[in-house]
Amino acid sequence: MPALEPAKNKLNAHSLFGGSMIIAGTIIGAGMFSLPVVMSGAWFFWSVTALIVTWFCMLHSGLMILEANLNYSPGASFDTITKDLLGKSWNIINGLSIAFVLYILTYAYISASGSIIEHTLKELSITFPARLGGFVFALIVAFIVWLSTKAVSRLAAIFLGAKILTFLLTFGGLFLHIKPQILLNTTEANPHYLPYVLMTLPFCLASFGYHGNVPSLMKYYGKNPPKIKKCLLYGTLIALALYIIWMAVTMGNIPRPDFIEIAEKGGNIDVLVQTLSSLLNSPIIDLLLIIFSNFAVACSFLGVTLGLFDYLADLFKFDDSGKGRFKSATVTFLPPIIAGLIYPNGFIYAIGFAGLAATIWAVIVPALLARASRQRFGSPLYRVWGGSTMIILILLFGVLNAVVHIFASFNLLPIYQ
Numbered sequence: 001m002p003a004l005e006p007a008k009n010k011l012n013a014h015s016l017f018g019g020s021m022i023i024a025g026t027i028i029g030a031g032m033f034s035l036p037v038v039m040s041g042a043w044f045f046w047s048v049t050a051l052i053v054t055w056f057c058m059l060h061s062g063l064m065i066l067e068a069n070l071n072y073s074p075g076a077s078f079d080t081i082t083k084d085l086l087g088k089s090w091n092i093i094n095g096l097s098i099a100f101v102l103y104i105l106t107y108a109y110i111s112a113s114g115s116i117i118e119h120t121l122k123e124l125s126i127t128f129p130a131r132l133g134g135f136v137f138a139l140i141v142a143f144i145v146w147l148s149t150k151a152v153s154r155l156a157a158i159f160l161g162a163k164i165l166t167f168l169l170t171f172g173g174l175f176l177h178i179k180p181q182i183l184l185n186t187t188e189a190n191p192h193y194l195p196y197v198l199m200t201l202p203f204c205l206a207s208f209g210y211h212g213n214v215p216s217l218m219k220y221y222g223k224n225p226p227k228i229k230k231c232l233l234y235g236t237l238i239a240l241a242l243y244i245i246w247m248a249v250t251m252g253n254i255p256r257p258d259f260i261e262i263a264e265k266g267g268n269i270d271v272l273v274q275t276l277s278s279l280l281n282s283p284i285i286d287l288l289l290i291i292f293s294n295f296a297v298a299c300s301f302l303g304v305t306l307g308l309f310d311y312l313a314d315l316f317k318f319d320d321s322g323k324g325r326f327k328s329a330t331v332t333f334l335p336p337i338i339a340g341l342i343y344p345n346g347f348i349y350a351i352g353f354a355g356l357a358a359t360i361w362a363v364i365v366p367a368l369l370a371r372a373s374r375q376r377f378g379s380p381l382y383r384v385w386g387g388s389t390m391i392i393l394i395l396l397f398g399v400l401n402a403v404v405h406i407f408a409s410f411n412l413l414p415i416y417q
């Protein structure tokens with residue numbers, strides 16, 4: 001995500017477009033690549049339903065952070081707001097869950113980039129093990145993050161542009177290939193979809209995560225709730241639309257039973273991309289898909305690790321000198337790199353656990369923040385609609401996600417296999 005400048009004046013004219021893109025750019029990332037695999041049981045209709053429900057709840061939990069944030073001066077971080085409104089214990093839980101999500105996502109990106117690099121080089125007839133690919137990629141990203149925030153923001157902006165461009169080209173092409181009989185799964189006799197829908201929720205939740213950026217938007221636009229509200233609405237809507245198209249093109253090309261094999265192979269990006277391209281028989285789309293997946297992963301990788309880097313630098317009080325930044329880069333990258341070397345194929349698991357931890361700081365804590373903000377300040381500048389009912393609804397959604405993921409981890413939910 002590009003670095004944000006502080007708001008220069010109250011009537012600042014930062015465009016709506018920029019803020020919406022920051023939100024959409026953060027949302028659309030690795031999570032998206034887990035969706036077709038984990039949603040193959042629930043298939044198209046129920047997946048879209050789960051995505052819409054998650055979109056609604058994640059948009060409102062983001063708005064609740066905004067509601068609480070507006071009581072503080074622009075630049076106040078998530079940490080400041082939570083400590084002040086909910087107290088020390090919640091702040092520790094919040095901080096731990098943020099660090100956990102960022103760490104596990106960094107691991108997911110290393111795993112994903114390894115598999116993407118292996119697949120890309122295989123197309124060029126070069127054999128390169130995924131483990132090594134992930135390792136090298138992580139070192140490059142670590143170097144860029146160590147260099148400066150500016151380097152990250154410039155590169156992330158370029159990658160975001162490339163990601164959107166290749167997305168449009170790729171999916172424009174894929175759209176024409178959708179086969180209705182595959183999308184509607186007409187060949188399977190008596191299929192069951194509904195039992196598989198619950199387990200998809202934590203993955204949808206992870207895929208709609210962006211909440212660390214709400215305070216950044218306030219820093220960017222100043223106290224301008226109507227504008228920030230629109231950014232959240234448009235940014236999340238762009239992501240929702242894109243995910244629905246993504247479901248349609250993957251499920252409209254890969255027959256449902258084929259997903260069982262993809263999942264058995266670990267469900268990593270390369271397997272999905274490979275299956276898609278073997279079915280399409282179009283070298284151009286194949287190439288675009290590869291370029292797109294590389295950019296999508298690289299862009300979110302930079303954004304998320306920059307967040308983790310700043311968070312850890314602040315936590316351990318490492319300074320901004322070359323040496324201090326080296327220490328921060330080491331604590332940021334070393335644990336996920338080691339995990340990626342030992343266990344390179346845990347992509348899908350990682351996204352599921354990201355969903356479990358994200359439900360704390362991106363759903364439950366925001367709902368509690370909005371409640372506390374109303375009690376303490378009366379939320380004079382902006383209040384999310386729906387009163388306490390909305391707060392309760394969001395809390396229920398958050399708890400449901402946690403319960404689902406815990407049940408799924410103990411194999412208590414049906415799995416499509």
Ligand SMILES: N[C@@H](Cc1ccccc1)C(=O)O
Pocket residue numbers: 026027028029030031032101105206207208209210211212300304354358
């Ligand atoms: N939504 C991001 C992951 C993410 C989760 C939580 C916060 C920020 C980012 C993705 O799909 O990759």
